[in-house]
Amino acid sequence: MRVGLARLGLLAGALAAWEAGARAANPLLYVPPSAALPALVELLALRSYPDLPAHVLQTAQEIAVAYALAVGGGLAVGFALGSSRLLGRAYGPILAALYAVPAVVWYPSLMLFFGLDAASKIAFGFLLGFFPVTLAVLAGIRQVSPALITVARSFGASPAALFTRVMLPGMLFTLVGGLRTGLALAVIGVIVGEILGSKAGLGALINHAYGLFRIADYVALVVVTLVLIVASDVLASLVERRARRWTA
Numbered sequence: 249m250r251v252g253l254a255r256l257g258l259l260a261g262a263l264a265a266w267e268a269g270a271r272a273a274n275p276l277l278y279v280p281p282s283a284a285l286p287a288l289v290e291l292l293a294l295r296s297y298p299d300l301p302a303h304v305l306q307t308a309q310e311i312a313v314a315y316a317l318a319v320g321g322g323l324a325v326g327f328a329l330g331s332s333r334l335l336g337r338a339y340g341p342i343l344a345a346l347y348a349v350p351a352v353v354w355y356p357s358l359m360l361f362f363g364l365d366a367a368s369k370i371a372f373g374f375l376l377g378f379f380p381v382t383l384a385v386l387a388g389i390r391q392v393s394p395a396l397i398t399v400a401r402s403f404g405a406s407p408a409a410l411f412t413r414v415m416l417p418g419m420l421f422t423l424v425g426g427l428r429t430g431l432a433l434a435v436i437g438v439i440v441g442e443i444l445g446s447k448a449g450l451g452a453l454i455n456h457a458y459g460l461f462r463i464a465d466y467v468a469l470v471v472v473t474l475v476l477i478v479a480s481d482v483l484a485s486l487v488e489r490r491a492r493r494w495t496a
Contacts, residue, residue, distance in 0.1 A: 384426020
């Protein structure tokens with residue numbers, strides 16, 4: 249109850265500050281919550297943007313595909329690097345260095361190769377989500393006792409059985425943290441890619457509203473986008489809690 253009240257108090261204070269600041273600023277550029285709320289109602293009623301569900305579905309599909317590719321590629325590459333000490337030492341620092349590069353510098357190249365359709369947004373979301381998953385798998389494998397791996401191999405365990413029955417239980421907490429980070433970055437990558445250049449999706453609607461100075465609609469679309477991001481993070485947090493209970 250106290251946590252909920254504290255959150256409500258923080259939200260109320262932020263809205264009050266927003267209302268006061270927006271009313272004192274240029275009304276063409278700053279919209280107070282009292283003006284953004286009617287725009288949000290019009291948006292959800294599909295009067296300002298009748299094709300909103302199609303754009304939301306487009307963004308959700310791009311996020312799902314980008315995250316699935318990031319998880320699959322991250323698990324495979326991380327397992328390959330973690331299973332071989334030579335490969336891990338050779339390519340692990342390179343992955344960490346590439347992860348430190350600002351991801352937005354890669355997007356023009358992705359647009360050049362994939363165009364303005366969904367493929368470039370999926371590729372950008374995959375690129376952002378791939379590195380934290382891979383590095384989490386690599387770090388988690390290094391936490392597993394080498395003696396357990398040696399015993400499993402001596403009993404003839406296949407690489408798949410070695411990963412699922414020996415490595416995964418020992419690295420699950422680290423892996424879930426990486427998966428949650430990868431999901432957040434995949435969502436950000438897809439939406440930012442849509443804002444930078446897209447024909448469909450929530451990011452394209454945000455860019456359209458802002459370009460026409462429909463600031464109230466812009467704020468309403470940002471609120472819908474935030475709800476999508478928060479919902480994905482809540483889902484990831486539930487998975488992380490279950491993983492904590494299983495490893496406790």
